[in-house]
Amino acid sequence: MIDLRRLRVLRAVAYYGTVTAAAESLHLTASAASQQIRQLGRELDVRLLEPQGRRVRLTQAARGLLAHADAIEARWELAESELHALDGEPVGELRMAGFPSAMCRLLTPVAGALRAEYPRLDVRLREAEPADCYDLLFNGETDLAVVEASADAPARGDRRFEQQTLIEDPFDLVVPEDHPLAARTAVRLTEAAEERWIIGPPGVWSRQRVLAACSAAGFGPNVTHEACDFTVTGVMVSHGLGVALIPRLAQLSGVPSVRRLRITGTPCPSRTFLTVTRRGGTGSPAVRAALDVLRVRAKETVG
Incomplete structure (x- = not known):
């Protein structure tokens, strides 16, 4: 043995x-x-x-x-x-991890809902970048993670993890409130082809998403400013420095004087959120309960 x-x-x-x-x-x-x-x-x-x-x-x-x-x-x-499912009701400790957008808009309210519904369930949250979430799962330090799908993450068929699509988070075009497009609720990406753009600097994941979307729409953006944080980007937009593509679930906390416009037509850029557990981990009553609440919350939030 x-x-x-x-x-x-x-x-x-x-x-x-x-x-x-x-x-x-x-x-x-x-x-x-x-x-x-x-x-x-x-x-x-x-x-x-x-x-x-x-x-x-x-x-x-x-x-x-x-x-x-x-x-x-x-x-x-x-x-x-x-073994934990014998009682049926979620009890014990449930550890969840996710990157900032997932933590703010999904995992934190889900944790509150689970605590209210299952008093014997001890929910623990941990903020972590997607690559770190896989490490935490592999090492047994978390039970459920919400990550953004990326090319350098473990493949969907990786036998160590169970990965399921949670939701598509579309990018919105964010413009100043006095912009000619601000009165609209939706625009085609090509309508912003002549604008000054604010995007992430080299090495930031969102930069390639924006450049790829603009290229698919048939233009190269006139990049005038670069910022990593979406709130910083929103502040720049509010001061008329340019327009930006920002995911719908990214919070623009305290940013005044901007408008989010839905992108229609093709391309319609988005990012994919995944739920990830260790292979076999979804049999836990606590994990199953969290996934159920998480799916409802995700649909409501993006909708």
């Missing part, structure tokens, strides 16, 4: 890419993590790590073992969920 804790070390090495990073996530020393994997290899009579320059990499045998390790982890998660 192999030690399942050693399988978790192997999974962590595959997830983080290095023994050092895996050890840190598991609160082990790198030498202790390496020793765990060597011992696992001896138990199975296979070699799991091989040198690659100054680093090591997983062998083919290790990659084959990982498929079984992920399946075992998912089955254990499901077993725990079924």
